[in-house]
Amino acid sequence: MEALPRETIVDVLEERLREDILAGRHPAGSYLPPERRLADGYGVTRTTLKHAFGRLVQAGLLETRHGVGTKVLDYARQGGADLLPMLVRHDPKWLHEIFEVRRSIGALIAERAAARATRSQHAELGRLLEAVREAGDADAVQLADIEVHRALARATGNRVYALLTNTLFKAYLPVRAALRGPFTDAETAHRRLVPLVDAVVSGDGRRAHAAADTYLRDTERIMLEGLA
Amino acid sequence: MEALPRETIVDVLEERLREDILAGRHPAGSYLPPERRLADGYGVTRTTLKHAFGRLVQAGLLETRHGVGTKVLDYARQGGADLLPMLVRHDPKWLHEIFEVRRSIGALIAERAAARATRSQHAELGRLLEAVREAGDADAVQLADIEVHRALARATGNRVYALLTNTLFKAYLPVRAALRGPFTDAETAHRRLVPLVDAVVSGDGRRAHAAADTYLRDTERIMLEGLA
DNA sequence: GTGGCTCAGTGGCTGAGCCACTCAACCAAG
DNA sequence: CTTGGTTGAGTGGCTCAGCCACTGAGCCAC
Known part of the structure; x- marks a missing residue:
């Protein structure tokens, strides 16, 4: 607990x-x-x-x-962006805009991470990816998923990306429970992440960019369905 | 005053x-x-x-x-990203990382703005651009420049970009005085901005992206020279 | 063991009070 | 008139002393 x-x-x-x-x-x-x-x-x-x-x-x-x-x-x-948690609580419409930004920046991060991640960061990504598969319930899967994205942000070698990622996560943390859609099944969540992590580890920036975009679009769609 | x-x-x-x-x-x-x-x-x-x-x-x-x-x-x-002002004050090394992120996100914003800005936002960009030329001293030029970028962020139609822009500006506001390099001459500062605003108004996303990147690289270089 | 109790230590919050600052109104000197 | 200083009401900044509420460790009875 x-x-x-x-x-x-x-x-x-x-x-x-x-x-x-x-x-x-x-x-x-x-x-x-x-x-x-x-x-x-x-x-x-x-x-x-x-x-x-x-x-x-x-x-x-x-x-x-x-x-x-x-x-x-x-x-x-x-x-500043730290207002987002408040704004989301006040009006969930903000979520759409946050997701759009998250998608763009997430792709950016994946691309940078592909170009710059170190070997040990590759290994860490692998470990965290595995942790998603092994997570117990939707809540744990969601948290494990977040850890993967944190690690991706770290792998850019630019700490500002890590902070921005934190900010965006905090933005929808208040309504996290309503956004569990993509994470009800650990196996599926894991499978969805694999192409992204693979692309980053392979060092192919373009592919990583595309994979992140796909991943974020998919999860976003499922999350927003869960809201409606 | x-x-x-x-x-x-x-x-x-x-x-x-x-x-x-x-x-x-x-x-x-x-x-x-x-x-x-x-x-x-x-x-x-x-x-x-x-x-x-x-x-x-x-x-x-x-x-x-x-x-x-x-x-x-x-x-x-x-x-979260709202820590950046504190971190910059504590260790100016953060500036490099902030600038890199600003460059990537700035390009993203320009691209989105090109795709989505309304007519009245085009007009506003024109007005603010003119204000840069007419600003009195370096300090005023710098502030006018910031206003242009704020307007670009608004023109994306996504309010989160506006907040992110605020956050990044706040990050180097504590050391703003040391970063006046690009703004000592209003005419030059204005000229540097023109291609970016033009590209956005023309609606050409690719060109806007490139223009923003160029603009941000240029100003960044001059700012960092001023620090050394 | 297990569960309940106690108590020391910690942060949460109060209410009364003084200080420092700002602004507008006033007034006297020019 | 204009200017410049003074005053006082109203505001936020900060202190102080104190009580309350919560936590955790240790004790004890079962």
């Missing part, structure tokens, strides 16, 4: 604030009510509210200025 | 903690000292420390568990 999530007040408050902002109840460019009043409204302490603010500030949703107030930013303009 | 940054205690503390973590003084997997002791050590209140913690938790550098402690995570494994 893995120990997981506690829902703290700050979590709930952050969620609530985010919803209020994304839903337009606090339009971009406007100022939030003063902290004392807002905290009062939500029934929490100012300190707690500020903790929630801190997260939203970092995410690019808010901007506080000492002595002035807290301004709602336009996330499309100021926000 | 633009009103900007205040360096608050939390900012400094966050920076300090981050350095201590990235430098390995708190290795991944280990636990930080208890908040009370750590706050004492840094000479701040526990509340303030927790604000700094909050940011690092969100960035994927720390994980707190009620009743247990605060664990240092492996950012390469858990961290």
Whole structure:
């Protein structure tokens, strides 16, 4: 088992604030009510509210200025990719756009990985691929699959790809359970990955690019079917 | 003028903690000292420390568990792209890797934008391109240039590209001043952008892809020269 | 062994309070 | 009039002391 999530007040408050902002109840460019009043409204302490603010500030949703107030930013303009988990939870339509980007970048990563992966990275890919086949349930298969893609990103030799991959995964992690379609059968999931890993290990960039595209299109289609 | 940054205690503390973590003084997997002791050590209140913690938790550098402690995570494994600004500040070597990714994704964006941009987006690109020429100093040129790229990302019709673009810009924003090389002359900067915008407006995906690649290689080279 | 209890240690959260900053209104000097 | 300084209300930044809630290890009764 893995120990997981506690829902703290700050979590709930952050969620609530985010919803209020994304839903337009606090339009971009406007100022939030003063902290004392807002905290009062939500029934929490100012300190707690500020903790929630801190997260939203970092995410690019808010901007506080000492002595002035807290301004709602336009996330499309100021926000970074780390907003995606929030945005997906707020409106699943984002998933389509995330998948499209994932497909393009995934192909890019496969191509780079084919060109640059080291021997030991080839071996690691093999091990992780095998782990997909041996995973117990859909959940485990999905996680094993993610590990393969992480390893591919590492194999590019560019750590930024690894971080981007993390970001995109985090984006649909909140709705992960609804996207298990491609992973219900370990054997099938494994088979679907083989051409991609093969192409990368063979060092053929073009083939790796194509294989990644195929793989991502297939899994994407199945995932989106599962949603409908 | 633009009103900007205040360096608050939390900012400094966050920076300090981050350095201590990235430098390995708190290795991944280990636990930080208890908040009370750590706050004492840094000479701040526990509340303030927790604000700094909050940011690092969100960035994927720390994980707190009620009743247990605060664990240092492996950012390469858990961290998202929003860590990049921190990482660049800690070690400028990251810039090379960021630039490589920016080049690949930039080309991707240009290609998509060529295929999908609307008439009004074409017009907007024209306006923003003109703004580059008319910008006053290197700083303004750089900002105008960024706006062109933001508009390109929007023109893909996929909002995730816009967020990714923001993320990558934020990554080198902390060292922006050192990367002004390509923007010292507005006329030159403008001329360099023209083929890219032209290709996108013409709707020729292949040409847009190539033009973006050329543009990004050129500016990248000049920026990195400026660093050395 | 097994299960329940206790307790020390940890992070979560509070509420009251002071400090620092910003802005607009006012006012006096020119 | 214009200019420049002062003031005060309102805001976020930060502290402090303290209680609550959770975890895990050790103990104990069964």
